[in-house]
Amino acid sequence: MRLPIPALVAAVVGCATAGATPQQPTPQTSQPTVVTSVDRPQYPSTYQRHANPPVLIRNATVMTATGQEIAHGAVLFRDGRIVAVGAAVDAPADAIVVDGTGKYVTPGLIDTHSHLGVYAAPGTDAESDGNEATNPVTAEVWAEHSFWPQDPQIPLAIAGGITTIEALPGSANLIGGRSAILKLIPARTVQEMKFPGASYGLKMACGENPKRVYQNRGPSTRMGNMAGDRAAFIQAEQYRHRWDAWNATKKGDPPARNLKLETLAEVLRGHMYVQNHCYRADEMAQMLDLGREFGFGIRGFHHAVEAYKIADLLAKAGTSASVWADWWGFKEEAMDGIPENAALVQQAGARTVIHSDSPSGIQRLNQEAAKAMYAGRRAGIEITRDQAIRWVTANAAWTLGLDSVIGTLEPGKMADVVVWSGDPLSVYARAEQVYNDGWLVYDRNDPRHQPRTDFELGQVPAPGRDR
Amino acid sequence: MNPILLAQAIAITGATVFPVSSPKLEHATVLIRDGRIVAVGTNMAIPTDATRIDAAGKWVTPGLFDGAGQLGLTEIDAVPETNEGNLRTDDVSAAFNVGEGINPASVLIPITRIQGVTTSLTMPSGGLISGQAVVINLDGNAIETMIVRSPAAMVMDLSANAKAAGGGSRAGVAERLRRVFDDAREYARRTTDYRKNEIQPLAAPARDLEALLPVLHGELPLVAIANRRSDIETALRIGAEYKLRLILAGAAEGWMIADKIAAAGVPVLVEPLDNIPSYDALGIRYENASLLSHAGVKVVLMETDTHNSRNLRQQAGNAVSYGMDWDAALRAVTLTPAEVFGVADRYGSLETGKVANVVVWSGDPFEFSTAVEHVFIRGREIPLTSRQTELLDRYRSLPPRY
Numbered sequence: 001m002r003l004p005i006p007a008l009v010a011a012v013v014g015c016a017t018a019g020a021t022p023q024q025p026t027p028q029t030s031q032p033t034v035v036t037s038v039d040r041p042q043y044p045s046t047y048q049r050h051a052n053p054p055v056l057i058r059n060a061t062v063m064t065a066t067g068q069e070i071a072h073g074a075v076l077f078r079d080g081r082i083v084a085v086g087a088a089v090d091a092p093a094d095a096i097v098v099d100g101t102g103k104y105v106t107p108g109l110i111d112t113h114s115h116l117g118v119y120a121a122p123g124t125d126a127e128s129d130g131n132e133a134t135n136p137v138t139a140e141v142w143a144e145h146s147f148w149p150q151d152p153q154i155p156l157a158i159a160g161g162i163t164t165i166e167a168l169p170g171s172a173n174l175i176g177g178r179s180a181i182l183k184l185i186p187a188r189t190v191q192e193m194k195f196p197g198a199s200y201g202l203k204m205a206c207g208e209n210p211k212r213v214y215q216n217r218g219p220s221t222r223m224g225n226m227a228g229d230r231a232a233f234i235q236a237e238q239y240r241h242r243w244d245a246w247n248a249t250k251k252g253d254p255p256a257r258n259l260k261l262e263t264l265a266e267v268l269r270g271h272m273y274v275q276n277h278c279y280r281a282d283e284m285a286q287m288l289d290l291g292r293e294f295g296f297g298i299r300g301f302h303h304a305v306e307a308y309k310i311a312d313l314l315a316k317a318g319t320s321a322s323v324w325a326d327w328w329g330f331k332e333e334a335m336d337g338i339p340e341n342a343a344l345v346q347q348a349g350a351r352t353v354i355h356s357d358s359p360s361g362i363q364r365l366n367q368e369a370a371k372a373m374y375a376g377r378r379a380g381i382e383i384t385r386d387q388a389i390r391w392v393t394a395n396a397a398w399t400l401g402l403d404s405v406i407g408t409l410e411p412g413k414m415a416d417v418v419v420w421s422g423d424p425l426s427v428y429a430r431a432e433q434v435y436n437d438g439w440l441v442y443d444r445n446d447p448r449h450q451p452r453t454d455f456e457l458g459q460v461p462a463p464g465r466d467r
Numbered sequence: 468m469n470p471i472l473l474a475q476a477i478a479i480t481g482a483t484v485f486p487v488s489s490p491k492l493e494h495a496t497v498l499i500r501d502g503r504i505v506a507v508g509t510n511m512a513i514p515t516d517a518t519r520i521d522a523a524g525k526w527v528t529p530g531l532f533d534g535a536g537q538l539g540l541t542e543i544d545a546v547p548e549t550n551e552g553n554l555r556t557d558d559v560s561a562a563f564n565v566g567e568g569i570n571p572a573s574v575l576i577p578i579t580r581i582q583g584v585t586t587s588l589t590m591p592s593g594g595l596i597s598g599q600a601v602v603i604n605l606d607g608n609a610i611e612t613m614i615v616r617s618p619a620a621m622v623m624d625l626s627a628n629a630k631a632a633g634g635g636s637r638a639g640v641a642e643r644l645r646r647v648f649d650d651a652r653e654y655a656r657r658t659t660d661y662r663k664n665e666i667q668p669l670a671a672p673a674r675d676l677e678a679l680l681p682v683l684h685g686e687l688p689l690v691a692i693a694n695r696r697s698d699i700e701t702a703l704r705i706g707a708e709y710k711l712r713l714i715l716a717g718a719a720e721g722w723m724i725a726d727k728i729a730a731a732g733v734p735v736l737v738e739p740l741d742n743i744p745s746y747d748a749l750g751i752r753y754e755n756a757s758l759l760s761h762a763g764v765k766v767v768l769m770e771t772d773t774h775n776s777r778n779l780r781q782q783a784g785n786a787v788s789y790g791m792d793w794d795a796a797l798r799a800v801t802l803t804p805a806e807v808f809g810v811a812d813r814y815g816s817l818e819t820g821k822v823a824n825v826v827v828w829s830g831d832p833f834e835f836s837t838a839v840e841h842v843f844i845r846g847r848e849i850p851l852t853s854r855q856t857e858l859l860d861r862y863r864s865l866p867p868r869y
Contacts, residue, residue, distance in 0.1 A: 122745045152744050208545070312865045328855075329575070329774035331545035338855045344862065359743050367781065370835040378838050379859055427784030427833055460749045461723075 038257060043144060045194035047183060050439040054078035056091045057419060060100025064409040065107050065393045067386050075105055077415035080438040085409050098433065104424055106389055107409050108163025108416030108436060109365050110396035112275070112322045113302045113355035117167050117182075117190070118143055120151035121359065121455075127151075131170035132177065136214050137232045139202065140259035141177035143167045147190040150453040152460060153359040158184055158442045158451065160363035161424075161431035163416035164195060166400055171205035171277040172213040174228045178263055179203055179275060181400055185436050186451040199401050201299070202267050204229070206278040206287060207333050226286060233294045236264030273299035273401055279333035281309035288317050300399040302355060304345075305337035311348030320351035320399045324361070325368040325375070342369075342391060343376020343383050353399055354391045365392045370425035385425060476500040477846070478513045479827060482522035487529055487802045488816035497527055499823040502846030507817050520841060522827050528797065529817055530585025530824035530844065531832070532804040533776045534736045535716065535769035538579060538587045539569035539603060539613070544774075553593040558632040559647055559671040561678040563598030565591050566617050569610050575774060577853035580605040582777030583832060583839045585824040586615065588769075588808060590622050590690070595632035595643060597622040599678070600690065602808050604824065606844035619808040620714060621682045625693040625702050627747040641701055643670070648709055651676040651683055688712040688807070690736070694719040694748035703731050714807055716769075717741075719748035722755045725762030734765035734807045739786040756799070757790030766791075767807055768799040784833030796833070822846075 055077055062073035064085060074089035075082065091097050120127040129146035132138040147167055157165070162184050169176035179201035182193040210228075211219050219225045239261035246254050266272040274291065278284045278301045291298050300320040301307060305328060307314060307321035314321055323345070328337030345352045354369045356362035366389075373388035390407075397407025406414050415438040422429040433449075434442035443449035452462065477499040484495040486507055496513065498506040513519065542549035551568030554560040569589065579587075585605055591598035599618035607613040623629075625640060633640030650670040654677065660666045661673060669676060681687035691702040694717045706713035715721065716736040721728055728735060737756040744751055760766045768786055770779040783796040791799075805815025813822045826832070827841035842849040861867045 121743055122749070123743070124746070156742065308862050309865075309867070326775055326778070329543060332543055335543060336858055338858050340859050344859075348865065360740060363742075364740075364785075367785075367835065371781070374835045374838075379863070425835065427781060427835055428788050430788055456744075460744055 038262070043142070043191060043194075045196045046189070046191040047194055047196050048192070049080045049437045052080075052438045052440070054083070054092055054095040055098060055435065055438070055440075056089060056095045057098040057100045057105055057417070058089065058091070060419065061104045061423075062409060063104060063106045063386065063389050063424070065386060065389045066408045066410055069385060073105075074100075075409055075417060077417065077435070077438055080415050082409060082411050082413045082415050082417075084411060098419065100419060102422065103432065104420040104422060104429070105409070106161070106366075106418050106420065106424055107393040107407055107413075108418055108434065109161045109392045110164045110400070110407060111157075111162055111356050111362050111365060112166050112300060112353050112396045112399045113357045114157075114165040114167050114362055115170065115357070116153050116157060116165060116359060116362065117147035117149065117151045118169065119359075120148045121153050131172040133170075133172035133213055136173050136210055136219060136228050137175045137260065138169075138173050138177050139175045139232065139261070139263040141169060142180070143169050143178060143203075144180035144190045144194065147180055147182070149187045149190055149193065150455050152453045152455045154184060155186075155442075155451050155453060155456075156359070157362045158434055159431060159444070161366065161418040161420070161434055162362055163418075163434065163436045164397075164400070164402070164406060165362075166201055166275065168201070168203045168275065171203070171209045174205060174210045174219070174225055175232055175264070176203035176205060178272075181402070183436055185439070185441055186453075195402065197405075199272055200263075200266070201273045201275040201400070202263060204274055204276045204287070206276065206283040207280060208331055209277070222283065226290065229290055230293070232260075232264060233268070233290075236261050236268055237294065240265035240268050267296050268294060270296065273399075275300055275302060275399075277302050279303050279305050281306035284310055285313060288313065288319065299401070300353065303334075303357065305334050305341065307350075308338065308341045308344035309336075311345045311350050314345065314350035315348050320353050320395060321345045322353040322355035322396075322399060323372075324357070325354060325371040339372065339375035340379045340381065342372035343379065343381040346376070346383060346387055347381050351395045351398060352387075352391050353395045355396070366420075366424040366429070367427060368392075370427075373425065388425060476505075476514050476517035477520065477843070477848070478517040479520045479522045479527055479825065479841070480513065482525045482527040482827065484527045484817060485529075485797060486817040487798055488818055494523075495527075497817055497825060499825065499843060499846050502823055504817055504819055504821050504823050504825070506819055520827065522840075525840060526828045526830055526832065527817070528826055528828065528832055529801040529815055530826050530842065531583050531779050531800045532815060533584055533587040533770055533779050533800075534767035534804040534807070535738070535771045536587055536589060536773040536776050537592070538575055538589050538605065538773055538776060539571070539573050540565055540589055541773055542570065542573055542575070552589075552591050554591065554598060555593065557672070557675070558594035558629075559596045559675050560591065560594055560598045561596045561621060561671070561675040561682075563591055564601065564618055565589060565598060566601050566610060566614060569601075569603065569613060571608050571610060571613055574854045575776075576605045578855055579776045580842055580844065580849055581839060581851045581853055581856075582780070583826040583828065583842060584776050584779055585826065585842065585844045586805075586814060587776060588619060588804070590620075592622075593624075595624060595629050595640065596647070596675070596679070597624060602810055604844050606847060606849060615814065616808065616810050618687060619810070620688045620690045621679070622690045623692070625691050625698045626695075626717065627745075628692075637698065637701070641705065644705060645708075646670040647676070648679065648683060651679040655680055682711060683709060685710055685712050688714050688809070690714045690716050692716045694751070696720040696723050696750065699724065699728070703727070703733065706733065707731070717748075718759070719751035719755060721764075722752065722758035723750060725759050725764055728759065729763040734767060734803070735759055736767045736769050737786075738769050738771055739782045739789065739791075753785070753789040756786040756796075760791050760795050760799070765803055765807065766795070766799045767804045768796065780833050781835075787833065793833075
């Protein structure tokens with residue numbers, strides 16, 4: 001028991017979002033992005049799919065996140081790709097067949113907002129690597145450079161059915177740095193986890209956190225927050241112009257490299273998604289205008305407890321809202337959170353995402369989606385089961401720019417698949433098997449598939465074992 | 468409250484009733500009059516003056532009872548002006564009773580009760596001995612009408628959070644506690660000497676030592692927050708030394724010594740969804756509530772996020788999902804907390820003579836799909852509205868209706 005939990009969360013953590021309509025990064029599955037200021041590899045992904053036999057899960061309720069729920073359905077995947085989804089799928093001779101009787105299958109869950117690895121357990125100052133709270137604009141920092149793959153919270157999230165996360169810097173800063181899009185798998189290095197071809201996100205934060213953290217040096221007001229953002233992007237426009245001009249001819253010495261502006265220039269070029277921690281409706285409207293001033297879209301607002309007040313504006317701007325099912329009240333800008341938020345955003349035609357921002361919440365995103373769905377239904381908003389599953393799969397994938405690769409159960413998609421003991425929208429269901437790119441990374445009934453981090457060895461009792 | 472309304476009888480009919488103190492009843496009636504339950508059973512004659520609530524197909528339980536939190540003591544965590552639960556003046560604040568800090572107008576109260584939580588412990592936090600917790604009903608426009616029992620327990624912290632009070636060492640914390648307890652006894656024996664200034668300096672102010680006497684006399688339970696196995700064992704050791712009525716809270720590694728806790732007859736307050744390892748509890752795990760319960764420990768479930776005390780249902784459902792018996796989980800959010808905090812003569816079950824804190828659910832109270840249909844607190848039907856439902860109504864369609 002640790003009182004008061006929400007105050008701690010509110011004080012430290014924050015969120016961000018990515019760009020929408022004007023120029024959107026295009027999802028890529030092969031090699032990372034093109035033209036930046038410099039032409040050299042930068043911490044490239046070394047992710048490799050694990051070789052696994054094909055798997056056929058059959059006679060399960062298959063929730064595809066494409067509008068379909070197939071009773072007694074089957075899912076076949078091979079070499080990390082979904083091959084077939086339907087009522088009847090023949091088992092190839094070399095396939096492992098999983099009996100899904102009474103079970104449910106969904107796409108792997110995706111958390112658009114996590115601080116796993118950057119605020120790792122056991123939570124001492126030594127693992128506090130999420131906020132470079134030394135300057136209100138730290139676009140130069142990259143979350144992956146903080147990320148600790150041995151965070152013991154990672155296996156817990158895997159056991160909750162999570163297959164992909166966006167690990168973000170915290171929200172102390174107006175511009176907190178680059179996010180990391182990661183496959184949630186056991187690994188020695190973050191490079192092995194980096195989602196191949198994923199575009200980066202840029203973490204930005206509105207409201208109380210930056211103005212509280214920097215009250216003595218500024219910004220100390222919301223108008224100061226906006227001025228700080230604008231000043232940064234004005235510099236970035238100049239920087240981008242200098243580099244684009246030099247890149248066109250490659251004549252003479254290249255302009256001086258500036259890590260901070262390099263990242264912001266990538267946002268201006270449409271290569272990076274803005275992920276924006278923002279609670280209040282009026283501030284979200286300001287941030288949409290800030291994006292218009294500089295020609296980028298906000299891909300997603302995160303925490304967005306007042307998204308329901310401007311759901312029409314979000315729909316029009318093509319900006320998703322990553323929200324909690326029911327968190328509220330831990331600070332003033334969170335006072336107007338309501339359990340129907342997610343459903344109202346959906347009803348207005350904008351993209352709803354349920355995110356966690358929490359090492360606890362990430363373990364039950366399905367439950368949070370269920371709570372939000374039923375809250376909506378009780379208010380007369382007809383949210384379908386498929387829509388609720390999309391809140392933690394397809395819509396999250398879109399927010400990360402990966403909706404052509406993950407987020408649904410369709411032939412050709414990456415084989416991120418979860419087998420649930422029962423209806424994932426029930427409090428009593430648990431993830432039983434989690435496949436990440438076809439690899440069985442977790443099996444509740446088989447200790448050989450229950451990964452443990454180095455941290456846990458010899459000091460955290462394994463499930464079912466005393467010391 | 469309107470006495471005429473209170474005098475009216477209410478009959479909840481045709482429901483699946485979970486009295487908790489006895490097996491569930493199908494097609495049963497709960498009869499409420501004057502704020503009390505006057506009958507629970509089947510084939511019951513309904514008084515003609517009774518307002519009938521047809522609850523066919525519904526589930527009826529006692530109002531849920533959260534065994535932790537700071538309802539009434541906090542409005543906005545990050546705004547100190549709205550927080551009353553933490554006395555910062557001293558790390559031994561035994562005389563601090565949170566009662567007069569309660570804000571009956573708190574917006575959290577309607578938000579919580581319309582999700583079926585009718586009663587809660589509300590507790591102080593911080594320091595070594597945080598102060599006195601009280602049990603409140605989530606209804607009433609004055610502190611006096613809300614309070615069910617005060618004090619209900621003394622609260623102390625033996626977790627890593629309290630180490631500063633022991634000079635930075637767990638052993639220092641234990642030593643400090645014993646000094647405080649010993650001095651409380653000394654003070655009681657020599658109050659006259661104290662008044663004449665003929666006594667060595669005491670380990671805490673006299674008012675606080677005096678407030679500890681009911682604890683040392685075994686009259687007032689002592690909630691001990693402890694998570695590491697060794698800290699739980701320290702709590703049990705000190706509890707036995709001073710013959711305290713101990714209640715463990717947190718007890719993250721309690722599952723490792725469940726038999727020992729059961730043998731000591733010490734109840735445990737558990738938050739089922741707490742499983743993030745820290746150096747205070749590397750062995751923390753989801754199965755804790757279940758393992759303790761199956762070992763025969765008296766388990767109370769809690770939701771410590773005060774703003775979401777309404778998620779006590781979800782905590783209980785997850786406890787079941789990780790192995791706790793469903794009936795035990797229901798008991799752990801109704802009758803067991805009432806017993807542990809000394810109000811089971813009036814609360815925690817649906818029995819003749821008990822206070823009518825009753826909830827009508829559309830189904831299993833732990834399921835997300837289940838709606839709360841009626842809430843009664845002391846027999847008053849609670850309107851299912853809150854600041855959040857007003858916000859919903861305003862923004863249900865855009866632009867909003869001002």
